[in-house]
């Protein structure tokens with residue numbers, strides 16, 4: 001089943017105090033099946049964050065459309081957009097985005113509190129998730145009392161607690177050391193294998209090697225894509241590195 005469909009997406013930014021225009025997305029087309037783990041890679045300025053912001057409904061496209069389970073996101077009414085975002089999408093950011101003066105438990109439960117979920121149901125959802133992520137011993141602590149890797153696992157728990165249709169992750173390993181990155185990616189892979197659809201933007205070939213498919217963006221359009229298939233991780237990493245080389249040489253060398 002196609003979960004997410006991006007059709008002829010275009011985004012042009014107009015500077016506030018001049019007429020200068022930047023075409024961040026020229027024409028983006030791709031779709032994601034339910035259960036996939038897809039990474040988006042591309043050089044700085046290629047349009048990755050713009051794309052993620054439009055899929056997240058944080059920004060509007062200039063033209064084109066994003067469909068989630070066949071419904072166009074642009075048709076969601078303004079007053080319904082926050083609830084849509086909270087209930088349907090899960091977010092993981094590079095810098096965790098946890099609230100410092102909330103305990104870890106309260107950070108994780110916040111989306112459910114905002115959607116007025118009964119307390120009993122909140123508790124029932126919390127424990128299996130925190131146990132699975134290995135953070136149950138920390139739930140009464142505050143974010144400053146745990147490590148970066150643990151903070152990111154809290155962010156994963158917060159993303160999962162609403163049982164979203166898709167998790168959108170923007171550079172989730174960007175602030176983590178290599179061991180914590182590896183650990184987080186194994187967690188995301190496990191979550192995906194349990195059925196969760198994930199779309200992740202990353203600069204890291206190693207992080208991307210945990211996904212099943214990689215889309216390479218260049219100059220605001222999907223330039224290339226590769227599937228992992230049955231390839232072992234090292235072989236897939238090798239193909240990712242080669243694709244990145246071609247991407248940065250602007251396609252002037254053979255893959």
Ligand SMILES: Nc1ncnc2c1ncn2[C@@H]1O[C@H](COP(=O)(O)OP(=O)(O)OP(=O)(O)O)[C@@H](O)[C@H]1O
Pocket residue numbers: 013014015022023024042043044045046047048049050051
């Ligand atoms: N609010 C904005 N106003 C004007 N131009 C913008 C705005 N946001 C992004 N851009 C421009 O759009 C293009 C795409 O930017 P975007 O942030 O989507 O790229 P990116 O691939 O996410 O980059 P990075 O990897 O560095 O985060 C760039 O040329 C950028 O300068």
